[in-house]
Structures are given as structure tokens and as C-alpha cells.
Amino acid sequence: MFTGIIESIGSIRALTPKGGDVRVYVETGKLDLSDVKLGDSIAVNGVCLTAVELPGDGFWADVSRETLHVTAFVDLKAGSRVNLEKALTPTTRLGGHLVSGHVDGVGEVISREENARAIQFRMRAPRELAKYISHKGSITVDGTSLTVNAVNGAEFELTIVPHTLAETIMGDYRAGHKINLEVDLLARYLERLLLGDKAADPTPAQGGSITEGFLADNGYLKS
Structure with missing residues (x-):
């Protein structure tokens, strides 16, 4: 389980085909790995992955065909920036909402506009997820816990403050960008x-x- 509060921006260093699926190496940036053990879970753009190797400045994880099929992971390449969060513990401050790391579908950024110092995003969810998205409800976008400001059919709006833009990969979003979505548990x-x-x-x-x-x-x- 996760909180949706991003701890670090990392990057994909390598994606290696392996036996029909993929093994990925994620460089974790400022993420503290001192308490991470083999087998622990780390959310990468909202996808719960298991650390199978810990070289020191990141981790290797296996990405199954199912994950490649149902998430935007297939669009990542070496050098792609990613949101990272370690699994929560009993003493973790729950600053966002409960997030499972199991992506429900892939959405798309429709537009990006300035709104004072914030950025207003309009995004589209898969049609089958629209019923779970509500005004002022919670949604997870690439692992980030966010509050929905408006809903129109399968489209929804988010107002992202400067801190969130700086501490996540949302600053990179442009129209057409594919995003991992997890609806409220x-x-x-x-x-x-x-x-x-x-x-x-x-x-x-x-x-x-x-x-x-x-x-x-x-x-x-x-x-």
C-alpha cells in the first residue's frame, strides 16, 4: 500500500527484454534505499513493483506482460523520468489517500493551462472508470494522490500547485501524454x-x- 505522496523523481536507466517480459532498472535519485530490502515494493508512476536487485543507486524489477498491457509502462524508455514512492509502514503519515499500486487504466492529458501560479490540467479517463471519479474525490495519476476539481463525463480537471509540479513528473505533462490512473479504493x-x-x-x-x-x-x- 502507498499514500500517493511522491518521495522522489527517478529515471529509467535500462529496459531489458527477458523471457517475453521486461526487467527494468530504476535509478532512484534522492529516494532513501537504506531501509529497502529485496522483495520490498516501490511504486513507479503508480505501478507497484518488487525490488529484485539493489545495486545501490536504484533497483531492478520485473515487469510482467500484464503490467505492460494495462499501464503506460510500455511508453517508457531509457531516460524517462518517473514518480517514486516506497510502500507505507504503520508509522507513515497518510498525507494523501490509500493507494494500492494496481493501475485501473491508462488515461490521457487533454490540455494544460496556467491558473495563476498553478497549472490546470484536463484529463480523460477510460470510459469504464468514469463512474468512480467524482467532484472533490481522490484519484491517483502516475502514483500521485490528487483531488478532482471538476468532472464532465470521462474527463476531469486537476489544479496542480507549484510544489507538486516540482516534486513530481507532472511538470513534464503536455497534451497527449499517457498517464496511469488508479481510482479511489x-x-x-x-x-x-x-x-x-x-x-x-x-x-x-x-x-x-x-x-x-x-x-x-x-x-x-x-x-
Whole structure:
């Protein structure tokens, strides 16, 4: 688990094809690795990776085909800057929100505009994730815990202050940039809980859709 508060900007030093997937070497910059052991988790642009080697100034991790398929990791190359966060501990200050490091989908930056000293971003999520994104709710973008300022369909807006721009890779974002998105854990689990016993049925388990008809049939809406 993570908090979505980025601890360091690192960079991809190497991406090595290995047995059908990829092994990546991440140079970790100012991230303190003194308490990191083999097998520990580190979020890279919001993707939870396991450290399999620790050369000193970074770590090696294996990136599966599944991760390459469902995240923007496929767009990274040697020299790409990345957001880094170590897994939280029982004494970690929870400054953002609970983040699993399991990416729900790949979004896209639509526009970038100045807003006083901040930057206003408009982003588009995959259609199937739109129902989890709410005004003033939390969303994770490339591992960064952020507050949604406006929502219009599958598009949402974020106002990013100078500190966040400096301490994350968001300063690099331009229109067309692909981003890893993780929706709020509570929203995702709430949807599943609302299904009740029907969660065991194959169709809801795969589609996971809560419709107005479903809510009415199960007593969640009053006529």
C-alpha cells in the first residue's frame, strides 16, 4: 500500500527484454534505499513493483506482460523520468489517500493551462472508470494522490500547485501524454459490496456494473 505522496523523481536507466517480459532498472535519485530490502515494493508512476536487485543507486524489477498491457509502462524508455514512492509502514503519515499500486487504466492529458501560479490540467479517463471519479474525490495519476476539481463525463480537471509540479513528473505533462490512473479504493469496493450475493454471478463479477434498475430491484432506491 502507498499514500500517493511522491518521495522522489527517478529515471529509467535500462529496459531489458527477458523471457517475453521486461526487467527494468530504476535509478532512484534522492529516494532513501537504506531501509529497502529485496522483495520490498516501490511504486513507479503508480505501478507497484518488487525490488529484485539493489545495486545501490536504484533497483531492478520485473515487469510482467500484464503490467505492460494495462499501464503506460510500455511508453517508457531509457531516460524517462518517473514518480517514486516506497510502500507505507504503520508509522507513515497518510498525507494523501490509500493507494494500492494496481493501475485501473491508462488515461490521457487533454490540455494544460496556467491558473495563476498553478497549472490546470484536463484529463480523460477510460470510459469504464468514469463512474468512480467524482467532484472533490481522490484519484491517483502516475502514483500521485490528487483531488478532482471538476468532472464532465470521462474527463476531469486537476489544479496542480507549484510544489507538486516540482516534486513530481507532472511538470513534464503536455497534451497527449499517457498517464496511469488508479481510482479511489473505497469507490471500487463499494460497488462490489452493493452487488451483495449477486457478486458471485459471472456477469456482474466481470462487468461489475451497478445500474439504476439494479439499485431499484434491491431496495437502494425508493419509488
